[in-house]
Amino acid sequence: MRVHLLRSQEYSPDRLNDVMNLLARFKGPIEFVAAETTIAEPSIGMRTWDDEESFSKQEEIISYDSLKSPNIVACMDFPLDEQEMTWPQLFAVCEKHRKSRNIPANESIFLLTDIGNEHNWFGCTNSARNDFFVQTSHWSHLFGHAVDERFPIAYEIVSWILRALIFHTTDEMLKAVHARSTGCFMDFCLDKREIVMKLRTADICPKCMEKIEEREVNKAVLQQILATMEGIRENLLFRRRSSYLNQPSRMLVNGYTKRLFLSDLGDLEIALNPKEKTMYLFYLNHPEGVRLVDLIDHRSELQSLYARFARQGDTEQQDAALDRLLDPTDDNINQVMSRIRAKFRAALGDVQYKHFSIERKEDRFVIALNRELVRVMD
Ligand SMILES: [Zn+2]
Known part of the structure; x- marks a missing residue:
């Protein structure tokens, strides 16, 4: 099961290499491959975020209950200008790469990009569930330096792989999303800052587990995804503890x-x-x-x-x-x-x-x- 990681121009090879190294720690049937080339994006639009409130929200496409936002110190100046692309534009970049490299439909392509997207999501997949994008920018701004950006990016990648495996349509997936954050990988995180909770629990709720069983997701693939989530959780906790205890990494x-x-x-x-x-x-x-x-x-x-x-x-x-x-x-x-x-x-x-x-x-x-x-x- 091959997953191609494609970077857009502004996302450096070093940053991609960091994410690859992290993902490569967890062995299994999913093989991550860094794409050699970058593809110039089509016309990129600009948007202005007037305030942090709107910047921190993934645009809702589902219904949701009201959510409490955690108390996070703001470290960005608003209004903030951001480059953005539409979802079809982002998937078109994947598609172009697929065609130019003759990548078969059963292999996945992730576009990792600093460029924002029209609904301000962390990432998403196309209707065929084999092209994906994950936004790579703003992590340190959302969380301060408490979170190393590789962790949420790698987490998003494996989460999207799992979602694509257990839902047959994007609509079905959207319906299954949890409006209220519980620490499950299917939490929507309307308030983007809540994703830290997902990373710290690295959990899959019983309802989603049932779904995974029902769809008979390959056990080895599931194991690799869960091990990655768990590994990210451990690393994240180590990072927090090590600053408290002043205990360095090996x-x-x-x-x-x-x-x-x-x-x-x-x-x-x-x-x-x-x-x-x-x-x-x-x-x-x-x-x-x-x-x-x-x-x-x-x-x-x-x-x-x-x-x-x-x-x-x-x-x-x-x-x-x-x-x-x-x-x-x-x-x-x-x-x-x-x-x-x-x-x-x-x-x-x-x-x-x-x-x-x-x-x-x-x-x-x-x-x-x-x-x-x-x-x-x-
Ligand atoms: Zn769940």
Whole structure:
């Protein structure tokens, strides 16, 4: 069962890669494939959100009871301008991709896009239930940085897969939607901010479970979807708890190219460039810390790391790059350190990143992380 993830131009390959890594953790018959290309969108309209109230609402297409909105600190300025596309336009992008790649009708295509949609939904599916879109923008604005955007995006993807499996028509699906949020994946979340509750419970209510049984959804597929929802829930809770307890995630250093993954945060990858990775792994190997002026004494160690990661340049060019990095009169090393810091900070927030980044401690630089939390797999 193949699911193609197609990104629109403004949704970066890195962000898509983050979502792919998260989904790939949960093995099963559903295979997620990142589409190589992006497709230029047709004409994109603009809308203006006058206030947060309307911005936070998915437009109702079903009847609903009144809902209480949680108390969330607003962090956007209104009025807010947003690009938007109609639903048919969004599905047309999927369709175009399907045609150009000869993707059979039984494989699904998800368009991940920062662009808003006419009814302000998190996502939706077409009548054939094989084309989908999921909106990727505004998550941090809706929830502050308490929610890593990969979690709701991955959750939306697997939820839509499940919905497409258990409902035969979009109308049937709309009728089954829960107007009042209960923590079930079929909660409509008229107030978009309520989706956090769904992520934290990762539940399927008895009524929906009955429906799933009735439709005889493939057990292995269901298991993969449920495991993904449960995994997202655990990661989300870990993130909350870890800030309270100041307890960092475990880190996996994987393979010959030493990719870095934060294991307790849904295998979030910290993508470092060759210089950054060289410095990072060097300091990871030296828990005692090393003064910048002493780096030159470790040149051969740094050199062998850099040679491993540098994808281009001959030995001479690599030497020159390393010379510059180790030159105490050059600011290069500080730039590298601060880029590493910025990447961990973006991934972990203002408090947690300090466990992982290379920080000054007295006269030397050091990574504070308890090395028992680091696992190296060659
Ligand atoms: Zn339900």
